[in-house]
Amino acid sequence: MTDNFDDLRNSVILSELGGYGNGIFCAQYAKGASVVMMGTYIIDSARNIHYPPEFIFRPGGNYRSYFEAHIKEARLSGAKVAVSAIGSELKDVIDMLVTAEQCGADFISLCAHSAMELYTKQGLGYKLCMPENRDNLKRWISEILSATSKPLILKPGSVWHDYIVESVSIAAQSGTPIVHANLGLAFEPEAIATIGELSQIFDFVIAGGGITGIDGAKxxxxxxxxxxxxxxxxxxxxxxxxxxxxxxxxxxxxxSAQ
Ligand SMILES: Cc1cc2nc3c(=O)[nH]c(=O)nc-3n(C[C@H](O)[C@H](O)[C@H](O)COP(=O)(O)O)c2cc1C
Known part of the structure; x- marks a missing residue:
């Protein structure tokens, strides 16, 4: 089913901010946003992860009560709520995203943007969109899509890498409706051109990176x-x-008045 996400068009979205982006932060800092991206939350059994502790959960941990409280709080911003997740094991990430949906999230997001070594050394994080990992990207996307029902947002690494468009196309073909593009080298012509390419492939493109005012947003x-x-x-x-x-x-x- 295609959705054109018209209610999000020309709006502002609070991007993922690990260490900040919980429900309380979203409620305070994202008034006027159309969507707040909570997280990214880590779900992992690895020990000694260097990441803000509030944003790390163990498989089987009590993220249900956390999401119930924080999604409700995030809604006070007036925005829809997305929950972003990453982990070493696909089944754990799926469980976290399904739980987020059950607790009221309007969107779910897979973080394929992280540069944390814990993930890149496994071909995850931003490396999930590298050409050699495309089969795995396809598997992660397909399994997440079949287990969940809310629109999936894929956030790849900075989109100016020349392989990104081809990799994320695989996710779009598998049924991912939304891509969240970090321009990385904001406003370089290559990055700006990539937005146009992505808009031909996905139902909806969220793009950011270096936006400091209305000119960049336009x-x-x-x-x-x-x-x-x-x-x-x-x-x-x-x-x-x-x-x-x-x-x-x-x-x-x-x-529209013109
Ligand atoms: C403190 C901080 C934490 C971030 N945490 C995450 C994260 O957990 N997941 C993610 O996908 N991106 C994360 N990002 C990247 C941002 O969501 C965003 O894509 C990037 O900063 C570019 O946008 P900006 O120029 O408006 O900051 C983080 C950025 C900052 C500054």
Whole structure:
């Protein structure tokens, strides 16, 4: 089934912020956003993971009560809620994402963006989208899609890598509706061109990386993104997302009045 996600168009999305992006942070910092990306949450049995402890769960751990409370809290922002997860074992990631759905998440997200060695050494994290790992990417996406029902957002590593479009196409062909592109080298022509390519492949493209105001947001939307994502600027200014969201709405209203 194709969804055009019209309610998200030309909006601002709070990007994943491990260590920050729990329900309380989303409620405070993401007023005016259309979606808040909670997490990324780690689900892993590995020990001594260097990551904010609140965002790490063990397989079988009590993330259900955590998500029940934090998704409810995140909703106070007025936004829909997405939960982003990563882990060494596909079955654990699936369990976390299914639980997030059951606790009310509107979207689920697979983090294939992480540069943590724990994941890259297993061909996971951003390496999941490298050409040699495409079979595994396909397996992860297919199994997540068959176990879950909410729209899946794939967040690959920085999209200016030349192999990214071909790799994420596999995820789109398998049924992933949304890609979240981090431009990495924000506003380089190659990165901007990639947004256009991704918008031909996915139902919806979220793009961000280096957005500090309305000009950057407009450029990303004009390149073909459906919505812009913001991380650092949101941490720095509690009103940033609300202000940017308002400015984008004004542009859309004045365009439709013309
Ligand atoms: C403190 C911090 C934590 C982040 N944590 C995550 C994370 O857990 N998962 C993820 O996919 N991206 C994470 N990111 C990347 C952001 O979501 C975003 O893609 C990137 O910072 C580019 O956007 P920006 O220029 O608006 O910050 C993090 C970024 C920062 C600054």
């Amino acid at each position: 450029e990303v939307l004009e390149a073909g993104a459906g919505a812009v994502s913001v991380a650092k600027a949101a941490i720095q200014d509690v009103h940033f997302i609300e202000q940017l969201g308002r400015e984008l709405k004004e542009i859309v209203i004045s365009k």
